[in-house]
Amino acid sequence: MSRSPGRIRLVVLLLAGLLAASFGSSAVTPTATTVGVGLTVRADQTAVGVSVGAQAVVAVTVSQQGSLLGPVQLSVTGAPVGASVAILPNPVLLGVPAVIAITTTAATPAGSYALTIVATSGTHTASVTVTLVVSLPTGFTMTLSPPSATVVDGASATYTLSINRGLLAGPIGLSLTGVPQFATATVSPSLSVLGNTATIKVSTATNVVPGAYLITVKGKSLLASATASAYLVVLPQTYDDFPVGGTPDRTLAPGSEPAAIDLALTNPFDAPMTVTGLGVSITSTSVTGCGVDNYAVDDYTGPFPLTVPAHGTRTLSQLGVPRGQWPKVRMLDLPTNQDVCKGATVQLAYTGAGNGA
CATH class of the missing domain: 2.60.40 (Immunoglobulin-like)
Structure with a gap:
């Protein structure tokens, strides 16, 4: 055998993908968790309220052990009469929250309902329960659409606020909560709405902490108030030149x-x-x-x-x-x-x- 020395030197650099983020306001965190065989399901709210004719939203995350399981489908049972359920996205993207939107109508009775959210992957299942409380409106209702918007750090999301005024004719003042730190939000036409719609734009910076944020709009008139919520899901930005x-x-x-x-x-x-x-x-x-x-x-x-x-x-x-x-x-x-x-x-x-x- 030969013991001839050989020089070693660097010839190739590969660039790694990194996300740049800084500490900011906290994203929503799971409060209800169920661990099944191979699957874990988490919901960020144990109970959520909604007025008749409005929409409630809940964020759900699913994780699975290793990579042994396939795509994970979500389903929801227990929704009240007259309500529709949408799941975005479905199948679930692992590590990315899925948002469940429950939209009620005039046919939906007021009351408390147990929503069972089931995650299924092959023969594996896990579920978590969230309480939906339906109440009668107090004058007007509002809905944000889409119920969930997903952006990469540094990008913007736009929501449409729809107002069902009922008999209300005057201005409605709007305020926002849940906007992440290092993000900005604008409302158009203004913070005092005379019509039935408004546009809300949330712009993130590259240092917004990735996660799911519950954006809530509060509308207030002289004698009544209402809220509408939707999620902003911020994903990490990938960079191509981290040497x-x-x-x-x-x-x-x-x-x-x-x-x-x-x-x-x-x-x-x-x-x-x-x-x-x-x-x-x-x-x-x-x-x-x-x-x-x-x-x-x-x-x-x-x-x-x-x-x-x-x-x-x-x-x-x-x-x-x-x-x-x-x-x-x-x-x-x-x-x-x-x-x-x-x-x-x-x-x-x-x-x-x-x-x-």
């Missing part, structure tokens, strides 16, 4: 000590980012006949997350990670002649994953 770099710190020979890589992580964004995954792989060598099977990679074993400041670069050593936990490249001592690998350059690919700090 990961680094060079092994020693040359290699068969069976010699591995070369450690003090990876350098660069954050080109306006907010801190936390790196939650790092990877190194060998893609090829510069010498024909010297296969990548002559080498092996030892994975990064240090802590996560690693925080990199905005527009900054930090190496693993600068982040306090000891050399023993850096990723490493080794040249294997094989029972074959490895002379062909003399002077070979190994091409490495670096990857990373993470989100906003």
Whole structure:
């Protein structure tokens, strides 16, 4: 066997997808949870109220163990007479809330109803129960549509507010709650509505914390008031240029000590980012006949997350990670002649994953 040294250097940089976000107002969090075999179902509200002729919304998230199960379908039972149910989206996208909208009509009796939300994937099911309280209107009703809008960080969503005035003829003042921090909301034609419709636009910044936000419009006239709600689902923005770099710190020979890589992580964004995954792989060598099977990679074993400041670069050593936990490249001592690998350059690919700090 040959013990010819071979130099290792970085040739390829792979760019990892990152989301940049900052701490902000909290998104809605699950309050009702049911864990089934292989499935977990969560609803963000245990009870929701609605006036006759208006609409109630509930956000539901579904998770499943690993990737053993297939698409997850949602269904709802227990809705009152005269009410319609819409589920957006269905099948559920794992990790993205689905919104259940229950729209009542004049035929819907006032009262309390137990809505059973069932998630099904193959032979696996799980359910969660939410109480729907239907009450009589106090003068006018309002509805927001769509009941859920999904945007990527930095994008905007537009809702239409429809007002059923009944006998009310005067102005209705509008106010909004639930708009996430670092987002702005506008109402058109104005905050005092004389007609039957208004347009609400919510614009997010790239540092809005991803999650589901319950946007609520409160309408108030001289003698009556009403509310209408819809969800804003903010997804993380993916960036294409989060650089990961680094060079092994020693040359290699068969069976010699591995070369450690003090990876350098660069954050080109306006907010801190936390790196939650790092990877190194060998893609090829510069010498024909010297296969990548002559080498092996030892994975990064240090802590996560690693925080990199905005527009900054930090190496693993600068982040306090000891050399023993850096990723490493080794040249294997094989029972074959490895002379062909003399002077070979190994091409490495670096990857990373993470989100906003």
